[in-house]
Amino acid sequence: MAKNTPSFALSEQEALARFDEIIAADERIEPSDWMPDAYRKTLIRQISQHAHSEIIGMQPEGNWITRAPSLKRKAILMAKVQDEAGHGLYLYSAAQTLGIGRDQMTEDLISGKAKYSSIFNYHTPTWADIGSIGWLVDGAAICNQVPLCRASYGPYGRAMVRICKEESFHQRQGFEILLHLSRGSKAQHDMAQESVNRWYAPALMMFGPPDAQSPNSAQSMAWKIKRFSNDDLRQRFVDMIVPQSEVLGLTLPDRAIRWNEKRGHFDYGDLDWDEFNEVLKGRGPANSIRLERRKQAHDDGAWVREAAAAYAARENKEAMAS
Amino acid sequence: MSETSFQVSIGEAFTAEDISETVEAPSKQLAKYAMRLGDDALILAQRLGWWVARAPELEEDVALCNIALDQLGHARAFLSFAGLAWAKTEDDLAYFRNESEFTNAQVFEQPNGDFAQTIARQFVVSNYQCGLYIALQASANSTIAAISAKAAKEVDYHRDHARQWMLRLALGTDESRKRIIEGLNVIWPFVDELFRDDELVEGLGASAVPPSSLRADFDKATLEVLARCEMEVPQGFVARGGGRQGIHTEFLGPLLAEMQVLARAHPGATW
Ligand SMILES: [Fe+2]
Ligand SMILES: [Fe+2]
Numbered sequence: 001m002a003k004n005t006p007s008f009a010l011s012e013q014e015a016l017a018r019f020d021e022i023i024a025a026d027e028r029i030e031p032s033d034w035m036p037d038a039y040r041k042t043l044i045r046q047i048s049q050h051a052h053s054e055i056i057g058m059q060p061e062g063n064w065i066t067r068a069p070s071l072k073r074k075a076i077l078m079a080k081v082q083d084e085a086g087h088g089l090y091l092y093s094a095a096q097t098l099g100i101g102r103d104q105m106t107e108d109l110i111s112g113k114a115k116y117s118s119i120f121n122y123h124t125p126t127w128a129d130i131g132s133i134g135w136l137v138d139g140a141a142i143c144n145q146v147p148l149c150r151a152s153y154g155p156y157g158r159a160m161v162r163i164c165k166e167e168s169f170h171q172r173q174g175f176e177i178l179l180h181l182s183r184g185s186k187a188q189h190d191m192a193q194e195s196v197n198r199w200y201a202p203a204l205m206m207f208g209p210p211d212a213q214s215p216n217s218a219q220s221m222a223w224k225i226k227r228f229s230n231d232d233l234r235q236r237f238v239d240m241i242v243p244q245s246e247v248l249g250l251t252l253p254d255r256a257i258r259w260n261e262k263r264g265h266f267d268y269g270d271l272d273w274d275e276f277n278e279v280l281k282g283r284g285p286a287n288s289i290r291l292e293r294r295k296q297a298h299d300d301g302a303w304v305r306e307a308a309a310a311y312a313a314r315e316n317k318e319a320m321a322s
Numbered sequence: 323m324s325e326t327s328f329q330v331s332i333g334e335a336f337t338a339e340d341i342s343e344t345v346e347a348p349s350k351q352l353a354k355y356a357m358r359l360g361d362d363a364l365i366l367a368q369r370l371g372w373w374v375a376r377a378p379e380l381e382e383d384v385a386l387c388n389i390a391l392d393q394l395g396h397a398r399a400f401l402s403f404a405g406l407a408w409a410k411t412e413d414d415l416a417y418f419r420n421e422s423e424f425t426n427a428q429v430f431e432q433p434n435g436d437f438a439q440t441i442a443r444q445f446v447v448s449n450y451q452c453g454l455y456i457a458l459q460a461s462a463n464s465t466i467a468a469i470s471a472k473a474a475k476e477v478d479y480h481r482d483h484a485r486q487w488m489l490r491l492a493l494g495t496d497e498s499r500k501r502i503i504e505g506l507n508v509i510w511p512f513v514d515e516l517f518r519d520d521e522l523v524e525g526l527g528a529s530a531v532p533p534s535s536l537r538a539d540f541d542k543a544t545l546e547v548l549a550r551c552e553m554e555v556p557q558g559f560v561a562r563g564g565g566r567q568g569i570h571t572e573f574l575g576p577l578l579a580e581m582q583v584l585a586r587a588h589p590g591a592t593w
Contacts, residue, residue, distance in 0.1 A: 055375075058374060058375040058383070059375050065371040065374055066368060066371055067580060067581065067584050069584040070413050070417075070585070070592075071338070071364075071398050071416055072338070072398070073593050074371075075391060075398065078371060078374070078387055078391050081374050081387065082387040082391065085380055085383045085384045086384060088380060089380055089381070089384070127584055127593075180592060180593055184592065184593075185588065185591055293375070293376075296376075297376045300376075300378070300436075301377065301378025301379060301382075302378075303498055303501070304378035304382075304491070305378055306494070306495050306498070307490050307491050307494025307498030308490045308494060309494075310493075310494040310498075311493050312490075314493060
């Protein structure tokens with residue numbers, strides 16, 4: 001079947017066959033192509049969750065913008081947080097191509113119906129946490145997201161290409177913060193180590209539950225939305241950060257970490273999935289303050305958005321009249 | 323441009339690092355002038371940074387953060403330059419001066435208030451900075467001229483952003499109109515201070531721009547927007563000012579306390 005046959009001319013069965021062909025050929029599904037409902041729903045869920053994560057993720061880091069300890073660090077942090085807002089915007093746009101509105105997504109986030117990455121439900125009490133977030137959280141995000149640049153849904157894959165370019169800068173700035181701290185005064189070094197101790201396990205859990213307990217993964221992999229399993233990605237991440245931690249002169253809080261010659265990978269210890277599930281269910285250290293803050297900003301801004309809409313309507317009317 | 327061979331074309335990046343490495347130290351008088359410009363921009367950046375993840379819509383988070391970043395860039399350049407006169411870095415000046423040593427005009431330290439008050443403050447300061455940086459491009463000091471040339475292009479965008487929001491809020495809904503009128507009433511008393519000449523500026527000749535020379539254009543530009551907004555220039559109370567001499571409203575202290583807390587907890591540390 002020719003790829004450019006318009007999909008409205010096809011029966012559902014033919015359309016599905018064509019969809020399968022596109023996936024099998026590693027080509028891209030575009031917004032105007034027919035797609036199975038479940039594929040659409042899975043993508044809406046995944047892309048909007050991803051967008052929400054970018055937006056909520058601005059809070060723990062934004063917490064240090066006003067207190068960054070040098071003007072250069074302040075500038076870098078502001079630029080990073082601004083990037084995250086931009087990522088949220090691209091991703092909301094990608095989700096909108098699937099037929100969901102931004103208002104709806106915002107509503108779902110604020111009402112607690114939609115999920116976002118649990119990692120942002122931890123506090124950032126110290127400056128070193130800005131380093132740990134960059135190095136570990138953005139680092140894990142990169143491992144997760146680089147394969148998404150090839151996701152079968154075109155707008156998502158293309159958004160991820162832009163995003164990934166910026167994420168590597170984010171990870172590097174986090175690494176540099178920690179390197180400076182680690183090589184600084186004893187108080188600074190201790191601040192870095194204490195922070196890495198707190199962020200290591202939550203960062204590893206960003207890849208989701210072990211494969212055996214991850215029911216949605218198989219279908220997403222068949223659809224080429226996801227390209228590698230949770231455990232594969234987690235392993236890649238561990239293999240990346242172990243040597244980096246040595247350069248940093250910091251210890252990862254996991255005694256099971258050692259090189260496994262036979263596997264060609266680093267072994268690492270079991271993770272506390274009960275803790276993960278608690279945070280996922282909304283009982284993490286900062287779940288309620290993150291949502292409350294998002295809701296507050298949204299509510300406080302309602303009169304501004306109304307004013308902008310009223311002004312735009314007035315301008316339109318004048319333009320029509322003239 | 324002055325006698326020095328150093329020249330940066332408009333739009334070329336002119337960073338704090340470039341300045342501290344390549345530029346000749348200014349006189350103490352000129353350094354004090356650069357410090358005023360840097361303090362204005364730094365305090366504004368600090369205020370605007372608060373809005374991140376709190377703006378009325380995501381696009382505004384991006385816009386306000388962008389403006390804050392531009393201002394921070396200008397602050398870093400001016401403070402790095404000023405610091406050369408005393409062998410101080412931008413961070414020495416930003417983090418280890420006390421309130422009475424900051425010489426920003428008081429309008430910059432005024433609280434964010436609601437979004438309308440922030441926009442009213444942006445409206446005033448961006449119009450002021452536009453005129454100022456355009457004039458300073460012709461400064462006899464090539465460093466001031468180069469920083470200003472870059473800044474002039476950026477604050478032009480800030481002015482446009484503020485103008486658009488002034489119109490939307492003034493002509494949007496009853497509530498937004500009420501709020502922007504109130505916001506401007508809070509901010510306007512601090513306008514006068516921006517345009518007062520003093521000995522320092524007079525002594526600098528062609529390196530600086532007398533603030534009073536910028537007033538007429540400022541009035542014309544703001545009046546034009548206010549007319550379109552169907553708003554009046556607020557009358558009455560004029561703040562005493564004194565920011566240039568280190569006299570501040572009670573809002574600056576807490577801002578500095580927050581900004582400086584970590585740096586001061588680790589004196590001598592690098593980050
Ligand atoms: Fe991001
Ligand atoms: Fe990031």
